Amino acid sequence: MVARMGIVTVSDAQLPAAQLPAALRHRTSFVLARLAALTRMHCAERLATLGLNQHQHAILCCLDEFGPAIQRDVAARLDLDSGDLVSFLDRLQDAELLRRERDPRDRRRQILTITPAGQRLLRRAEALLDEAEPDLFAGLPGARVDELRALATDVLARHAAQAWRDQDALA
Numbered sequence: 698m699v700a701r702m703g704i705v706t707v708s709d710a711q712l713p714a715a716q717l718p719a720a721l722r723h724r725t726s727f728v729l730a731r732l733a734a735l736t737r738m739h740c741a742e743r744l745a746t747l748g749l750n751q752h753q754h755a756i757l758c759c760l761d762e763f764g765p766a767i768q769r770d771v772a773a774r775l776d777l778d779s780g781d782l783v784s785f786l787d788r789l790q791d792a793e794l795l796r797r798e799r800d801p802r803d804r805r806r807q808i809l810t811i812t813p814a815g816q817r818l819l820r821r822a823e824a825l826l827d828e829a830e831p832d833l834f835a836g837l838p839g840a841r842v843d844e845l846r847a848l849a850t851d852v853l854a855r856h857a858a859q860a861w862r863d864q865d866a867l868a
Contacts, residue, residue, distance in 0.1 A: 729849070739833045743825045747818060748792065752777060752785045757819045760795060760811035767806045768797075774860075794818055 721727045737751065744754050755775050760766060763774075772782045786809065789795045794815035800806040811819070834842045854861035 736833060739829060740826055743829045744822055747822055747825065749818070749822060750785070752781070753789055753794075754819070754822055756782075756785055756789060756809075757794065757811055757815050757822070760809055761816060761819055765808050765810040767800065767808055769806070771809060789815070 741751055744751060749757075752775070756771060759771055759774055766774075768782060768786065769779065771777075772779045775782075777785075786795065786797060790797055792814075793812055796810045796812055797807045798810070800808050830842075834845075837845075850861055
């Protein structure tokens with residue numbers, strides 16, 4: 698750190714979390730944003746080994762669980778910009794992980810379907826993420842990780858209940 702005229706600046710090195718201002722360390726939204734960034738980076742590294750990014754993984758998950766869908770519905774379900782979705786779909790289609798076909802009832806719409814190769818890659822991605830999460834949350838007992846997920850899900854469900862409703866619990 699260099700102090701000039703009473704202003705503290707930081708070189709390229711990152712400050713440890715202990716040096717964050719207390720107001721930020723005690724702000725739940727800040728802590729969760731930092732945790733989200735850490736988990737996103739951790740998972741993105743794993744998915745990249747399979748040639749996927751997190752959006753492509755989410756698209757495959759969506760098609761695998763809910764079946765064929767039109768592009769607009771996938772974009773809405775995953776809260777993705779439709780323009781961004783197209784580039785993700787192009788890469789997935791080029792890798793033969795999904796098919797895009799014209800809807801015979803409305804030729805303007807594209808129906809997306811995960812391919813068997815897409816399902817196989819998705820299983821590998823899920824296995825990698827299953828292996829990665831314990832590393833990420835090392836030091837926390839499994840029950841605490843479950844509690845963290847449940848608390849976060851409760852908060853998210855208050856803002857988007859439909860998206861966070863547990864389909865298994867409804868069956």
